Amino acid sequence: xxxxxxxxxxxxxxxxxxxxxxxxxxxxxxxxxxxxxxxxxxxxxxxxxxxxxxxxxxxxxxxxxxxxxxxxxxxxxxxxxxxxxxxxxxxxxxxxxxxxxxxxxxxxxxxxxxxxxxxxxxxxxxxxxxxxxxxxxxxxxxxxxxxxxxxxxxxxxxxxxxxxxxxxxxxxxxxxxxxxxxxxxxxxxxxxxxxxxxxxxxxxxxxxxxxxxxxxxxxxxxxxxxxxxxxxxxxxxxxxxxxxxxxxxxxxxxxxxxxxxxxxxxxxxxxxxxxxxxxxxxxxxxxxxxxxxxxxxxxxxxxxxxxxxxxxxxxxxxxxxxxxxxxxxxxxxxxxxxxxxxxxxxxxxxxxxxxxxxxxxxxxxxxxxxxxxxxxxxxxxxxxxxxxxxxxxxxxxxxxxxxxxxxxxxxxxxxxxxxxxxxxxxxxxxxxxxxxxxxxxxxxxxxxxxxxxxxxxxxxxxxxxxxxxxxxxxxxxxxxxxxxxxxxxxxxxxxxxxxxxxxxxxxxxxxxxxxxxxxxxxxxxxxxxxxxxxxxxxxxxxxxxxxxxxxxxxxxxxxxxxxxxxxxxxxxxxxxxxxxxxxxxxxxxxxxxxxxxxxxxxxxxxxxxxxxxxxxxxxxxxxxxxxxxxxxxxxxxxxxxxxxxxxxxxxxxxxxxxxxxxxxxxxxxxxxxxxx
Numbered sequence: 001x002x003x004x005x006x007x008x009x010x011x012x013x014x015x016x017x018x019x020x021x022x023x024x025x026x027x028x029x030x031x032x033x034x035x036x037x038x039x040x041x042x043x044x045x046x047x048x049x050x051x052x053x054x055x056x057x058x059x060x061x062x063x064x065x066x067x068x069x070x071x072x073x074x075x076x077x078x079x080x081x082x083x084x085x086x087x088x089x090x091x092x093x094x095x096x097x098x099x100x101x102x103x104x105x106x107x108x109x110x111x112x113x114x115x116x117x118x119x120x121x122x123x124x125x126x127x128x129x130x131x132x133x134x135x136x137x138x139x140x141x142x143x144x145x146x147x148x149x150x151x152x153x154x155x156x157x158x159x160x161x162x163x164x165x166x167x168x169x170x171x172x173x174x175x176x177x178x179x180x181x182x183x184x185x186x187x188x189x190x191x192x193x194x195x196x197x198x199x200x201x202x203x204x205x206x207x208x209x210x211x212x213x214x215x216x217x218x219x220x221x222x223x224x225x226x227x228x229x230x231x232x233x234x235x236x237x238x239x240x241x242x243x244x245x246x247x248x249x250x251x252x253x254x255x256x257x258x259x260x261x262x263x264x265x266x267x268x269x270x271x272x273x274x275x276x277x278x279x280x281x282x283x284x285x286x287x288x289x290x291x292x293x294x295x296x297x298x299x300x301x302x303x304x305x306x307x308x309x310x311x312x313x314x315x316x317x318x319x320x321x322x323x324x325x326x327x328x329x330x331x332x333x334x335x336x337x338x339x340x341x342x343x344x345x346x347x348x349x350x351x352x353x354x355x356x357x358x359x360x361x362x363x364x365x366x367x368x369x370x371x372x373x374x375x376x377x378x379x380x381x382x383x384x385x386x387x388x389x390x391x392x393x394x395x396x397x398x399x400x401x402x403x404x405x406x407x408x409x410x411x412x413x414x415x416x417x418x419x420x421x422x423x424x425x426x427x428x429x430x431x432x433x434x435x436x437x438x439x440x441x442x443x444x445x446x447x448x449x450x451x452x453x454x455x456x457x458x459x460x461x462x463x464x465x466x467x468x469x470x471x472x473x474x475x476x477x478x479x480x481x482x483x484x485x486x487x488x489x490x491x492x493x494x495x496x497x498x499x500x501x502x503x504x505x506x507x508x509x510x511x512x513x514x515x516x517x518x519x520x521x522x523x524x525x526x527x528x529x530x531x532x533x534x535x536x537x538x539x540x541x542x543x544x545x546x547x548x549x550x551x552x553x554x555x556x557x558x559x560x561x562x563x564x565x566x567x568x569x570x571x572x573x574x575x576x577x578x579x580x581x582x583x584x585x586x587x588x589x590x591x592x593x594x595x596x597x598x599x600x601x602x603x604x605x606x607x608x609x610x611x612x613x614x615x616x617x618x619x620x621x622x623x624x625x626x627x628x629x630x631x632x633x634x635x636x637x638x639x640x641x642x643x644x645x646x647x648x649x650x651x652x653x654x655x656x657x658x659x660x661x662x663x664x665x666x667x668x669x670x671x672x673x674x675x676x
Contacts, residue, residue, distance in 0.1 A: 004061045008047045016040040019071040020081045023064035023093075027491060030089035032060050032293070035078040037329070039069050054294035060093045075332035076339070083306045095269075095289050095303045105283070106131040106140045108153070108200055113189055114161070114182045115196035117144055117153050124311070131203045131282060148178040150214075150236045151199040154192065155179065204277060211237060255279055257320035258308070259350075259359055262300050263366035267291055270370035271304045274362050277318075286369045302327035309340055317341035322350050322359060383548055384427030390549030391495070394532065394541050397521055401495035402426055405458075406556045407508070408499040409439075409450045410564035416572045417445065419454040420564035423493070424556050436567045448503045455496065455511040462492055463515060492520055499557050501526040501533050501540075509535035525557045583630045584623070591618050595627070606631045 019039040023032040036042030046067075050058050072078050086094050107120035111127025119137050124130055144155070154161065156171055156179070164170050164183040174181035182192040202210055214237050221230035259274045268290055275283035287304065295303070301323045309317050317340050327333050330347060337345040350356040388400035404424045411417040423433035437457065439450050496512075498504045505524035512520060523541075524533040530550065531540035543550035580602070581592045598616045599605040605613070605627075613624035 004047050004050070004064070007064070007066045009043065009067065014040045014043050014069065015071055017071050018073070018075050018078045019069050020078050020085065021067060021069040022085065022089075022091075023060060024066045024068070025063055026065040028066075029491070030085070030091050031064060032091050032093040033082055033085045033089065035075075035082040037075060039071070043067065043069070056093070056291070057294050060293065063093075075329050076335050079306075079329065079332055079336050083310050086306075087310070093293050095291065095293055095295055095300065104137045104140060106144065106203065108196055110193075110196065110200075114154050114192055117148075117155050117196075117199065129200050130316075131200075145178075146239045147199065147202070148173070149239045151195050151202070152178055152180040153196050153199050154182060156183075203282075211241075255320065255355075256318045257322055257355075258318050259322045259355075259362045260301060260304055260308075261324055261359060261362035261366045262297050262304070263363065263370045264291070264297065264300065265370070268370065268374065269300050270366045270373060271300065272362050272366040272369060273304075273308065274358065274365075275318075276358075284365075286366070288369065288373045296325075298325040298327045301325055302329075302333060305333060305337070309337060313340050314342060317345060319344070320346045320348075322348065322355060324349065324359070324363065384552075387427055387548035387552040390543070390547055391552065394543055394549060395495070395521060395523055395534065397494065399494070401493070401521070403491065403493040404495045404497060404556055405493040406497040406499065406560040407451060407454055407458075408557070408560040408564040409447045409454070410561075410568040411445055412568065412572060416568055417443075417450060418564060418568045418571060419450060420560050420567060421454070421458060422556065422560045422563055424552075424559075427552055429559060434563060436563070438571075447500065448507045451498055451500070451504045452507040452511045455498075455508045456515065459492075459512060459515050459517050459520075463517075492517075494521065496520055496522045497553060497556055497560075498522070498524045499527070499560060500524050501531070505533045505535050525553050527557075530554065580630045580633065581627065583633075584626045587623065587627070591616075591623075594618060602631070 016038050018035075018037050020033065020035045021039060021043060022030050025031050034042065046053075046057065046061050050062070053061070070081065072081060085091075104119050104121050107118055108129040108131075109116045109118070109127070110129055111125075119140050120128070120130070148155070152173075155173065156164075160171060161183050164174075164181075168184055170179065170181035170184050170186075173179035174184070174186070180187045180192055180195060182189065187195075198210070214233055218230050218233035218237065221227075221233060255276060256278065257276045259276065261272050263270045263272075268288060271287045271289075273285050274281055275285075287307070289300075289303075305321070305323075305327075317337055319341075321337065326347070326349060334345060334347045337347065350359050385400075388402070391397070392400045402425060406422050406424075407419060409417065409419050417439040419437040419439065421435040421437070423430045425433075435458070437454050439453060441453050442449060496508060498508050501524055505522060508524075509522045512518070512522065522535055525531070526533060526540070529540075530545075531542060532550075532553065533540050543553075581587060581595065595605055595613070595616055596602060599608060610621070610624045610628055613619055613627055614621055619627075
C-alpha cells in the first residue's frame with residue numbers, strides 16, 4: 001500500500017487548465033482515468049487527508065504509485081480523450097458498464113449486392129442498417145415473418161443463396177412468396193435493393209406514407225374489379241398493422257429519443273435504456289456495474305452516455321436524450337453528442353407529460369434489473385469468496401489467491417506438443433489473459449520437461465517486463481515504459497496450478513527457483529483422485545468432495561485442459577491440411593489458388609512441365625522451379641485406384657510430370673495417387 005504523499009506533484013507543477021489524468025500502480029498499469037476542468041483543483045482533492053476521502057477513492061490513491069496528466073484545450077477534447085483511454089487501458093477503478101445480456105438487433109446488410117435481413121449480435125459493421133436492440137431474438141423473427149409478406153427481402157445465408165443460384169431453383173421462401181428470389185433472377189439487383197430500402201424505411205418509423213399508398217392501390221384494384229389483387233393488398237396492410245402493434249405508440253409526436261434511467265445503491269448500479277423511434281419503443285437494453293469509484297447519479301449517466309454513443313455516428317445518436325440527472329459538464333457532453341450525430345442533440349430531464357411517464361417506466365425497469373442482478377450475484381460472490389478462502393487455508397497461503405494461473409500440456413502420441421495458460425481472477429475466468437505455447441526446446445513426449453519449459457518461459461517474460469519498468473535489476477539510466485496497457489505477462493499470480501501430480505509440480509517449482517521467483521505458490525491437481533499436490537510433500541492435500549475450493553480448482557484445471565486441447569487440435573488440423581505448395585517460399589494464397597485453378601488439381605499440376613507452370617499469370621521461372629521441387633518431394637505413396645472398380649489408374653506420359661525421373665519405371669509408379 002503506497003503513501004499518496006510519496007508521489008504527490010510539487011506545488012505549482014500541475015497546470016490550472018482542462019485535461020485528463022491517469023493514476024498508475026507499482027507495475028505501471030493504469031488503474032484510474034479522469035478528466036477535469038481544472039487539473040490543479042481536481043488532483044489536489046486526491047491528496048488531502050485519507051480519512052476525509054471516500055473509501056473507494058482512498059483505496060485507489062493508496063493502490064496507485066504515480067499520477068500523470070495531459071493538458072487539452074477544451075472540455076470536449078477532455079471528454080473524448082477520457083473515453084479513449086478508458087477503452088484502451090480498462091482501468092480497474094473506473095466505472096465500467098457491462099451488458100447483462102447480449103442483445104440481438106434486426107440487421108439489413110445494405111453493403112451486399114443482394115441485401116439480407118437477419119438477426120445480429122455483437123459489434124456493429126459498416127454498411128449494415130440496424131434496428132433495435134430487442135429483448136429476444138424470437139421477437140425479431142416474428143416481426144420479420146409478418147413483414148416478408150409485403151417486403152420479400154432475402155433472408156438466407158450466403159451458402160444457401162449460392163446453392164440456389166447454381167441449381168436454378170429457389171428455396172421454400174421463394175415458393176411461398178416470402179422471398180423475391182433474386183438468386184434465380186426473378187427480380188433484378190436494383191429491384192431487390194429497392195425492396196430492402198422500403199423495408200428499412202418502414203422499420204425506421206416512416207409507416208404512414210407507405211400504408212396510405214397500399215390502401216390507395218387496394219381501392220383502385222377494387223374499383224377495377226381486380227379483386228384478387230385487392231385482397232392481397234388488404235392482407236398486406238393487415239400484416240403491417242400487426243407488425244406495428246408489436247411496438248405500441250408511447251409518444252404521440254413521433255419523437256426520436258433515447259431514455260436513460262439509473263437505479264443504484266451503495267455498491268452497484270443498473271442502467272436501462274429505451275430506444276424510441278417514430279414515437280414507438282424500438283429497442284431496449286440494460287447494463288449493470290460495480291461502483292468502484294465514488295460517483296453520483298449524474299456521473300453514472302455521463303459514463304452510460306459515453307458507453308452508449310462512444311462508437312456511434314449519424315442517426316444512431318437521436319435528436320433527444322432524456323436522462324434522470326444532468327452530468328456536470330452538460331454543455332461539453334451535448335457538444336460531443338452533436339459532433340457524433342452531425343447535428344444538434346438535446347440533453348435534458350423530462351419534466352411533465354408522456355415523456356416523464358415513460359421515464360418512470362424505464363426507471364422501474366432499472367430497479368427490477370438491479371434487484372434481479374443482486375439476487376443472482378449474492379450467492380455467487382459468497383461462493384467465490386469461500387472457495388478462495390478454502391484454497392488459501394488448505395495450501396497455507398498468507399492470503400486468498402486473487403489471481404490463479406493454471407498450465408496444462410497437450411499432445412497426440414508425442415506430436416504437436418503444446419501448452420496452455422489460463423487465468424482466473426477473483427474466481428472468474430479472465431479470457432483476455434489466456435496464453436498458448438508451442439514446446440520448442442525438444443521433440444517428443446515428455447510432460448515434465450514440457451511443464452518446466454512453459455513455466456520458465458512465462459516467468460522469464462514476467463521478469464523481463466519488470467526489468468523494462470525498472471522494478472527488477474534495473475539498468476542504470478533506463479527509463480520505465482510510458483505505457484499503461486496490460487502486458488502479456490506483466491502481472492504475477494499468487495498461485496500456479498499445474499495439471500498433474502508430483503513430477504509436474506516439482507518441475508514447475510524448479511523452474512521458479514531457477515529464476516529466483518520465491519513469492520508464488522505452486523500446487524498440482526491430479527485427475528485420478530482429484531488430489532492436490534504441493535512441492536516437496538510426499539502426501540497430497542485431500543479436500544472434501546463438497547469443498548468449494550476443490551470445485552474452483554477443478555474448474556481452473558478443466559478450463560486449462562479445454563484450452564490446450566483446442567489449440568492442439570487446431571495446430572494438428574492446420575498441419576494435416578497443409579499441402580506441398582505451402583513449402584514453396586514466397587508463394588502466397590492468391591498464387592496458390594491461381595495454380596490450382598489453372599490446372600484443375602494438384603495432381604495435374606504435378607504432371608505439368610516447368611514451362612507450363614510458367615504460363616500461369618504471376619508465376620516466374622524461379623517460382624515454377626521451386627513449385628516443381630516441392631511437388632517432387634511430396635510424391636504420393638501409392639498408385640491411384642478407382643474405388644468403384646478397383647482398377648489401377650495408369651498415366652500416359654509419366655516422364656513429363658513435374659519431378660518424375662526420365663523413362664518412367666518403378667519410380668514413376670509412386671507418383672500416382674489422390675490429389676494433395
